[in-house]
Amino acid sequence: MDYKYIEQLLERYWECQTTLEEEAILRAFFRQEDVPASLLPYRQLFAEEDKMADEHLSEDFNERLLARIGETLPAAGQPEGGFFKAHRLTLVRRLSPFYRAAAVIAIMLTIGNAAFQSMSGEADNAPQVAATLPSDSLQHPAIGGPEHQSAALAPQPADTLAK
Amino acid sequence: MNEISFRNVVLPLGDRLYRLALRITLNKAEAEDVVQDTLLRVWERRGEWEQIANPEAFATTVCRNLALDAVKRAGRNATSLDKVDNGQWSAANGQLQVASGQSEMESREQLSLLRRLMDGLPEAQRTIMLLRDIEGKTYKEIAAAMGISETQVKVYLHRARTKIKEQIWTTNI
Incomplete structure (x- = not known):
């Protein structure tokens, strides 16, 4: 070897x-x-x-x-007591992680909802604008000629808007 | 030593501290007393635990100092072992001169020759060999516990190992 x-x-x-x-x-x-x-x-x-x-x-x-310190060892299997540092947790402190998680979720939902609403609002407005346009302006795009452009941009008669 | 638990953090160090104290005092009863004093000192300073970053290094330093004090008090200072280190090795004849009590000498005669050679090293070398070879500490940890530089730790360890190696060959253990 x-x-x-x-x-x-x-x-x-x-x-x-x-x-x-x-x-x-x-x-x-x-x-x-x-x-x-x-x-x-x-x-x-x-x-x-x-x-x-x-x-x-x-x-x-x-x-x-x-024994010199003035304490005794806990019996086998029992939790340690005595002089080691123990923190008593109140119910509020014990639940605080859940509160934090809930707060984060609430913030995220609020932001998400606001973003969704603003986006969906824009989407909803687009058809409304299109709806206000006369049907012939959609049929005759602006590139069709100056007269068509002016017709498309000109104020619409009241009866067209009523449609 | 944030949120330290005496039982969970300090008490489990007992055996390591004992081995350290034993390497310095070379006496089991004395080593136990040193460990007890060390742990009591740590307990008494519980008000300062928050400021102690490394409980083990802190306890090791206290233990080493107390062990050295114990050796001095007993009138057999560590340098008596160091003299053996300075060219006065007579271990090949089984006559290593360790200034200690008669009963301790008798029990030491039962130890292997190599063990007596190791016990005859200067205290710093013995301690560093223990912390490195037996406790598996890094050079950084040893340096922190002993209050010396990492380079010094390596120098001491190199001297100790070289001496052991030479003795292994010259005494043909």
Whole structure:
């Protein structure tokens, strides 16, 4: 098996050029059973570090500490009480996200409605204007001649508007 | 340390602080006392938690200082270990001179030779090796906890690793 990669990593490890991830690779490698003889001397270093990582406070440490502070640990499965910061939420504060969401929706609906109305208003006006024009002006576009133009632009008789 | 919970944020740091204190004091009972004092100090300063950006770095700094104080109080300052570092390694003969109590010496004799070599490193090197190799901290985090630059952290770590590497080969562990 080629151990060049591990050897290179190891060289970079001694020079403090390895990343935490690369150091984790080295650690995992040296935890294996099959380590070549050339790398075997280094295995104990990583094994010692693993042992050091497994050192813990005595089990009753937290209870002793909390007793000195004047508190006790909550029973297993119970929510923590005591001296940690708790915020009492009122109903209004609890519902405030919904209020905010409702306000945003209301604003959006208002804007949307206003935009829709203004757009639909323009669309409604267009037929009204067309309706005020005489039927012959639609049949004779302005490009037909100067007389047609003047006829189209001239004020319409009252009976045409009545139509 | 905004909205910190002592139970959820500070207490879980206990084991890490213990390992740090143990690497400095090299004594389990003393290390536990140091951790207890550290956590009590953090608790006593609960009025200032809002201003503490990184609770772990803060607790680590307090713990290290208290551990160094404990070593000094016990009359076996960290430099006694550092002397071993300055060319006085006699670990190959199993006679590493650590200024400590007799019972501690006896228990230390049961440790592996490599472990005693590691314990014989200067305090700063031991601490940085622990924070990097065992706790998996970045150079930046270590620098913040120890109040030194990242470059200094790398220099100390390089010295420690080089020494261990040399000793591995010279003592043929």
